[in-house]
Amino acid sequence: xxxxxxxxxxxxxxxxxxxxxxxxxxxxxxxxxxxxxxxxxxxxxxxxxxxxxxxxxxxxxxxxxxxxxxxxxxxxxxxxxxxxxxxxxxxxxxxxxxxxxxxxxxxxxxxxxxxxxxxxxxxxxxxxxxxxxxxxxxxxxxxxxxxxxxxxxxxxxxxxxxxxxxxxxxxxxxxxxxxxxxxxxxxxxxxxxxxxxxxxxxxxxxxxxxxxxxxxxxxxxxxxxxxxxxxxxxxxxxxxxxxxxxxxxxxxxxxxxxxxxxxxxxx
Numbered sequence: 001x002x003x004x005x006x007x008x009x010x011x012x013x014x015x016x017x018x019x020x021x022x023x024x025x026x027x028x029x030x031x032x033x034x035x036x037x038x039x040x041x042x043x044x045x046x047x048x049x050x051x052x053x054x055x056x057x058x059x060x061x062x063x064x065x066x067x068x069x070x071x072x073x074x075x076x077x078x079x080x081x082x083x084x085x086x087x088x089x090x091x092x093x094x095x096x097x098x099x100x101x102x103x104x105x106x107x108x109x110x111x112x113x114x115x116x117x118x119x120x121x122x123x124x125x126x127x128x129x130x131x132x133x134x135x136x137x138x139x140x141x142x143x144x145x146x147x148x149x150x151x152x153x154x155x156x157x158x159x160x161x162x163x164x165x166x167x168x169x170x171x172x173x174x175x176x177x178x179x180x181x182x183x184x185x186x187x188x189x190x191x192x193x194x195x196x197x198x199x200x201x202x203x204x205x206x207x208x209x210x211x212x213x214x215x216x217x218x219x220x221x222x223x224x225x226x227x228x229x230x231x232x233x234x235x236x237x238x239x240x241x242x243x244x245x246x247x248x249x250x251x252x253x254x255x256x257x258x259x260x261x262x263x264x265x266x267x
Contacts, residue, residue, distance in 0.1 A: 102165025232263030
């Protein structure tokens, strides 16, 4: 079922079909019950108020062909981010070892390998156990799936990718620190960096009727988030993810991405 299959679902996703200039004026003025995001005092409160997220089965592995036409905005941003990493990385290191947090069906691996055919990748997708069980059918040489992130972190990958995932875990600050400590590069995309004073928990409503579906998320204070990047790390690229926009806490903004070179020395 699409978000546009119901009246309220259509309103929730309306901003995706309007230009940013119009969305910025229209979406924040919608009634609160139609807003895609509502604030919560704490992560635990947002989790308790979320409905249906644990009952949704993972989608079957995608068989869609790689794009042959122009890439979508977020895909272009991801490719640009990896371009920065791959031109900065020491080329003598063999396959590029990537840990992809929340990579679902491995579509990021397919895209990057397709567009950088001169390189080989050892790509590990970290997902929920139910997703791993389904998506393991897509495993192939160079692409694997696992649910435990810690062995992958301890192995010291070249790149850690978190696309639309860091804001969906209870303790993103600690995870960001661990990512920077255990990898050479961290690529963050589809990140809600907001002009607010503190990180704020929220409930993301993807559908309201006939079946409710929602889950907890964070909106990050941009200034606090930047300060939480470990000392010694450098931001190589700060970019926008043009396909993700939202109204929250009185601000209508576009999601962002960061390419971070950590202070970990390549082996």
